[in-house]
Amino acid sequence: MIKAKTLVDESSCFVIAEAGVNHNGDINIAKKLVDAACEARVDAIKFQTFKAKSLVTKNAPKAEYQKKTTESVNQYEMLKKLELSYEEHVILKKYCNEKHIMFISTPFDFESVDLLEKLNIPLYKISSGDLTNIPLLKYIAKLNKHMIISTGMANLGEVEDAIKAIKEVGNNKISLLHCTSNYPTNYEDVNLNAMITLENAFKLPVGYSDHTVGIEVPIAAAALGAKIIEKHFTLDKTMEGPDHTASLNPEELKQMVTSIRNIESAFGDGIKICNVSEQNTREIARKSIVASVNIKKGETISFSNITFKRPGNGISPQFADDIVGKIAIEDINVDDFINFSNIK
Known part of the structure; x- marks a missing residue:
């Protein structure tokens, strides 16, 4: 069992390689993503756990970026192809343990939370889309595990409501990720200083979930003191799928992690x-x-x-x-x- 790194007290940035659905529903591709994440020396690899029938209506339209990157008619059809079964989750979790990398996943529905609990994952990552899903937040909060909350598309009031809901059930183990929910995100839309705003407003550990092209912005976030960095990666950016084009390839992921660690070593103790x-x-x-x-x-x-x-x-x-x-x-x-x- 891989022990969870202490996010609040850890001096080094917690780097999450977001595999997401870039496995395209293929367990063998998922394993290769684990291999690439290990090679890059990240702290955790993250997937997404969902049942299409519980996540979207049958005719839910796709986002504009999804229309450009997938041939599916709608979200339901697209997501149905990207589901991983419980058995495949078990295989992935075991494979991550063998590779000595932390396995985590984002659940999008109650059934998926239950599935991940059976796997005893060490922490939960909440997507920006579920920031206002108070029932789901409370359901996860009751498990009393660390919750990393992405805040894309949100204002401070919505973030405050989410934090309040989690704390109401007795869970204070919360970290926030600034995020811009566009794939890819233009540099002028990043608003990296909002990460500082979140930290000042809520006095919680804050990091950054990146959807820009390249590695500059997550490196800048680390330089600004991000406690967590999350970045999508893929084996091949040309593959069909909603997130491949906005992801790093394995070599870029490795470069990003190396750069972040170099920055951390450069911080020093502050004594002149x-x-x-x-x-x-x-x-x-x-x-x-x-x-x-x-x-x-x-x-x-x-x-x-x-x-x-x-x-x-x-x-x-x-x-x-x-x-x-x-x-x-x-x-x-x-x-x-x-x-x-x-x-x-």
Whole structure:
């Protein structure tokens, strides 16, 4: 059993590789997605659990982006092809355990929550579409597991209502993801600063669920302090399916994770000091007080006979005012350090 990473207290960003429905209903493709996620060294791989009959009406229209990426007549027909059975969920969960990667999934209906509970998943991810589905939120909240809530299409009031509903049943283990529910999302529609707004408004761990093309925006979110990053990925962007074109390929996913980890290592402890790695450069790059001309014994040190040159292992120029006016107690040649042994 893979233990859940502590999202609230964990110093490193929790990276979720969103496989979603990019398996196209094929368990073998799903396994290959697990392999790719492991190779990228993400913290978890996430799928989507639903029954088409419980999720949409028989004639529910497709979103505009779905019309461009699938040939199905409507949402029901499209989603029916993308369902995974309980048995396939069991196979996937076992495969993830063998690969030492956390398996999670987004449930879209009560039956799917029950299915995932049988698998004892460590946490629940709630889609933006169900942010206002208070009955489903409460149903999941009663399980007393960590809930990651996407907030695409929502205003602050709707987010507040969702949080209130979850807390009313005694679950305080909540994280929020800023999100723009468009596939793909244009950069000018990302509004990444809204992630900060969520954090300030609700004092909860906040992250970002990304639907832009490329890896720049999730990396920027990590730099802004996102505790969670979720990103769709696929084996092949040219495959038919609603989310492939807005997903990363395996190599891009690996690059994104590497970049996020590099950023985390660059945060440091915030204490402003000379780093150990800078010590040598400090001596070479900083300057010392040196004679600008030959100075005879008995001469007064003045700004006319000193200058400031590298290296920096003599008296620092910051003490120049303390040196000016002193008397040379020996001859000092041009470019020699002015120090406390040759002046008084």
